[in-house]
Amino acid sequence: MLELPTPPSPPPKRAGIPDQRWNLLPVQTKQALALAQATQVSPLLAQVLLNRGLDRPEAAQAFLDPDSQTLPSPLEDFPDLPLSLELLINAIHDRQAIAICGDYDADGMTSTALLLRALRSLGARVDYAIPSRMNEGYGINERIIEEFHSEGVGLILTVDNGIAAHRPIERARELGLTVIITDHHDLPPILPNANAILNPKLIAETSPYRTMAGVGVAYVLAMSLAQSFGSLAQGFGQTQDLQNTLLELFTLGTIADLAPLTGVNRRWVRRGLQRLPKSEIEGIQALIQVAGLSGEKNLKPEAIGFRLGPRINAVGRLADPQIVIELLITDDHGVALERAMQCEQINKHRQQLCESIEKEAINAYENSSINAKEDHVLLLVQPEWHHGVIGIVASRLVERYGVPVFIGTYEDEQQEHIRGSARSIPEFNVFEALEFTKDLLLRHGGHRAAGGFSFEGAQLDDVRSRLRQFAHQCLKPEHLRPLVTIDAQANLAQLDFDLHAQLDALHPCGMENPNPVFWTPNVRISDQKLMGKGHLKFMVSQEDASTPSPRKIQAIAWRWGEYYPLPKSLDIAYRLQTNEWNGDISIQLEVVGVRLPQQFNAETEFLFEQRPYTCIMQERGNLKELRIRNARGEILAIQKGQKIGTLSKNNHPPQETDVSQQPYYDLIRTALDALDRVPSQTS
Known part of the structure; x- marks a missing residue:
């Protein structure tokens, strides 16, 4: 748990709720049930294991008990x-x-x-x-x-x-x-x-x-x-x-x-x-x-x-x-x-610097003529920012604005040289962007998600233009929202200590083995409170005609104070955790995503070239999106009227795909024909 100091005055209010995009990993009900029976775990945990590419009982058991495997020398x-x-x-x-x-x-x-x-x-x-x-x-x-x-x-x-x-x-x-x-x-x-x-x-x-x-x-x-x-x-x-x-x-x-x-x-x-x-x-x-x-x-x-x-x-x-x-x-x-x-x-000083520079960066951007959404990338340069912490600030701005962020500060009083750090989103490769700009840079390095660079101050406008050019080559407007990847749908009634104990077998969680994220549709939000440095605490419950007094579960949303108060009904995405207070332990949700309630229909099964697939038509705002899943869990997603879709594979960022080409065109026609036989899917 993070430290929660005395509640400050409410942070500045932002309109609405976080502008996110949700990536719902494929529902594999039959496979999850079979894996759950073979490994004696919850179907929810089995679905998470499938999402990790662990589709065989022996592979799942080895993952849950890593010490059972013999290491090579x-x-x-x-x-x-x-x-x-x-x-x-x-x-x-x-x-x-x-x-x-x-x-x-x-x-x-x-x-x-x-x-x-x-x-x-x-x-x-x-x-x-x-x-x-x-x-x-x-x-x-x-x-x-x-x-x-x-x-x-x-x-x-x-x-x-x-x-x-x-x-x-x-x-x-x-x-x-x-x-x-x-x-x-x-x-x-x-x-x-x-x-x-x-x-x-x-x-x-x-x-x-x-x-x-x-x-x-x-x-x-x-x-x-x-x-x-x-x-x-x-x-x-x-x-x-x-x-x-x-x-x-x-x-x-x-x-x-x-x-x-x-x-x-x-x-x-x-x-x-x-x-x-x-x-x-x-x-x-x-x-x-x-x-x-x-x-x-x-x-x-x-x-x-x-x-x-x-x-x-x-x-x-x-x-x-x-x-x-x-x-x-x-x-x-x-x-x-x-x-x-x-x-x-020193860490307290670092926290103060980060908070100060983050506020200055937000103010500098929002009072400038720069439009990060139109540019598809954000480059900010200001004097007297401490180079040691601007990478942290870049990460926070990626979280806030959903675009790749490059932050620089002048290394000298004459403002002749700029040195900076970059942080990214899944579809944008920082190292490739810096390579694309290298003739304007003095030094650069990094990898897909982060990097460092330096260039002459006189080149600032040219560097901004070159990064904008690269960003437009690889990003579309729909990419410019923070991504929430979700393992499975869960009912709040399923969230108990037994499930939490089973999920604990996934630990240690971190990079490439993230804490599982679940989602529950149309929950009721109540008892909202601001706490700490802009955190939000509230209760969630799920309406059920069979339960006159629905169960309430405490939820925490870190750094979401600016969205206070949240709407009273939301779809929520969250991680399951426990909270200990005065010796009492309770189930708690760490909310990582919300959206206004949407109606999702069941998946429809069909065959294409003698191979099994499932498909679903989903409403996303004013748009309809067709999602087709194969037996390996790969998902082809295409919005109505578009010829470019995305192909998602387990644990890999979505890749753009021209669905007007074969075999995708015939696959989509077959899926639409299957949906036409189920009227509620296309309503």
């Missing part, structure tokens, strides 16, 4: 791991100085602390350096290389960076240094000339290690090294204490970096979350204390994502990462508490 999956171990073992035996170059985000800092603890426990002479976020930017650089060399370092180990650092790595090799790169970022066309490279992007896509963050690569290296030293009693951990310590740091970094919670991430994070409440790391215990989580018996990924992770990341954004490294490697309770309190104060 990382020595088999990482080609350069044996060489990396040999280089490190020789350096340790020869008492050669080893230096770690980390990064200033939570992944990089936890990776650095993890390897410092592991290498020192094995007798290595090891130190570290992290580049300055404000003065140097991301990744190892030549200054750090030269400094390491002057200090007598013989082996450099990068964590969470280095895969694109060609010139710094080349300089290190010129100076006779050994370099091992551990990273997880996308691969450049040509790899750096390092002695060894460990990156999950270099291994098979089917490997369970493929989705690891930087801290995962560091964890595999540390555990394999300890095993090579013969320090592992049962294959992991010099002692049980070391094993637990490294697992806790892996868990903290993996969740804070928003790494996919699939493969080994899911397996190890699940174990690590059980360890964190009773952590043997003084710094983690101190961080839990200042975050108000002391006494929690079970930590969920949300506790790290919303409470622990931000306190770590805030330091990397605004202050010296050494604070976090000392927090995570000290065994002194007093030092740990002092560093945790520093993290707390």
Whole structure:
């Protein structure tokens, strides 16, 4: 649960309700019932498993019990791991100085602390350096290389960076240094000339290690090294204490970096979350204390994502990462508490900066001539915004306006250079947009969902025009609303502690394994209250002729205070959770989407080319949308009068499809013929 301070005055009112688009995943009633019977779970949970692509009982059981699967040895999956171990073992035996170059985000800092603890426990002479976020930017650089060399370092180990650092790595090799790169970022066309490279992007896509963050690569290296030293009693951990310590740091970094919670991430994070409440790391215990989580018996990924992770990341954004490294490697309770309190104060400053810049950004946009909906993208640049937090503000503006957002600030008083961050929506690839604009940029990098960039101030109008051009090539007006993806429809009567306990088997939830979202049509909203910093609390109930006094369930909508009061009747989309207050535990809904009540009809089954399909005609405002689903759960959606529809596959963003071409044209005609035989479907 998020902290809820004293209620402030009501936030500014926005008209209506959130302008969202809902993606209802396909209803698979027969398959869900069959899977539920085979695995002894609720049909609602079975539907969620189907949505995750787990359509076989054995696959579903393996997902619900990840420890039941046998892992391949990382020595088999990482080609350069044996060489990396040999280089490190020789350096340790020869008492050669080893230096770690980390990064200033939570992944990089936890990776650095993890390897410092592991290498020192094995007798290595090891130190570290992290580049300055404000003065140097991301990744190892030549200054750090030269400094390491002057200090007598013989082996450099990068964590969470280095895969694109060609010139710094080349300089290190010129100076006779050994370099091992551990990273997880996308691969450049040509790899750096390092002695060894460990990156999950270099291994098979089917490997369970493929989705690891930087801290995962560091964890595999540390555990394999300890095993090579013969320090592992049962294959992991010099002692049980070391094993637990490294697992806790892996868990903290993996969740804070928003790494996919699939493969080994899911397996190890699940174990690590059980360890964190009773952590043997003084710094983690101190961080839990200042975050108000002391006494929690079970930590969920949300506790790290919303409470622990931000306190770590805030330091990397605004202050010296050494604070976090000392927090995570000290065994002194007093030092740990002092560093945790520093993290707390820096995070409060970060929160204030984010709130201030967000208000300024909203005001700057809404009082400008820029029209983000027409442009399909929003680029905002203002002086004196702190570069360390503008990425967070960009995410909030994406949530508010539903368009890709690029935010920049001037790096100098003369306003000659702009540096910024970008955040996106599913249909817009930030990295491709920056590549499309690269002749106007000084530097850029990133991936599909986020990125960073810099350019000369004089190019501002040209950059805005180029981004607008790219956005119009890949986005349509219907894309420019926040997307809510929904697993299944549920009746409020189904929402009980038994269902909540079953859904708990899906945890840890996070990237690529999201908390399931359910929806219930036409619920009654009552007892609305504002609370905290613009949050909305209310009760929901479902009218039922057989129940004179319908059950009421408490609901929370974070950051929705500006929509107060909500209409009295709504369709709602929500996550199921529990709320504890004064020793009482109750079911609570975290509302993530609402819309005015709509009428949805049942799906109609039909055959096309001897294959089974279902179809449904749905009313969406003044538009009708035909949705066709095949046996694999893929959905073709087309609005009346349009020749371009969307094809959605499980866990992938919708792709535009020309439905005037075959076989889609005949498929649609067959579906419409099937609907014509059911008059209520087309009314």
